[in-house]
Amino acid sequence: MATAPRPYTGPLLLAEGFRPFFLAAAGWAVLALGLWVALLTGALSGPSGLDPLAWHIHEMLFGFVMAGVAGFILTAIPNWTGRPALRGRPLAVLVALWGTARLLALASLVATPPALLVVAVDAGLPLALAALCRAPGCGRAQLAQPGDGRSPAGADRRRRADDRRGGGDGGAAWPGLAPGPGRRRSS
Numbered sequence: 001m002a003t004a005p006r007p008y009t010g011p012l013l014l015a016e017g018f019r020p021f022f023l024a025a026a027g028w029a030v031l032a033l034g035l036w037v038a039l040l041t042g043a044l045s046g047p048s049g050l051d052p053l054a055w056h057i058h059e060m061l062f063g064f065v066m067a068g069v070a071g072f073i074l075t076a077i078p079n080w081t082g083r084p085a086l087r088g089r090p091l092a093v094l095v096a097l098w099g100t101a102r103l104l105a106l107a108s109l110v111a112t113p114p115a116l117l118v119v120a121v122d123a124g125l126p127l128a129l130a131a132l133c134r135a136p137g138c139g140r141a142q143l144a145q146p147g148d149g150r151s152p153a154g155a156d157r158r159r160r161a162d163d164r165r166g167g168g169d170g171g172a173a174w175p176g177l178a179p180g181p182g183r184r185r186s187s
Helices: 018-041 052-081 088-107 115-134 152-165
Strands: none
Touching: 018 052, 018 088, 052 088, 052 115, 088 115
């Protein structure tokens, strides 16, 4: 018999995967774009081998986009597979991995870090996410199927069945939106 997971009691920021990563993506987009404009205008000068466009491309892909992808994946896996969400310390480790790579990117504005170090740190988050996706319970057979109540189609089918039995809310997403007397519900 499966037991219900304990409610999360840690920091709210680490309660769901999208929270720290979407916040990080937004913050990094603003900071990285500001630094890139400073590099382009000459207000900030990096090492002689630093191409501002290459730095911008790298940070938009590995900084901004990877934070968004991580937030999406860490939210989608629990919703689509029914697995428990990654929370607390394990989520903090992934955020720290992303943050370490961004600190290395900031350091690259002052000095040129070893290329192998950059590759290893930047590859950390995508590899960790890939490993998380390959973990047991993430396979095709574990995905939510229509009708099992975990997919939007299954929930919609269950709601319509409740409506037919007279126990539903008429499909109202919010109280007061159910069809009233003399109003027909669109099918």
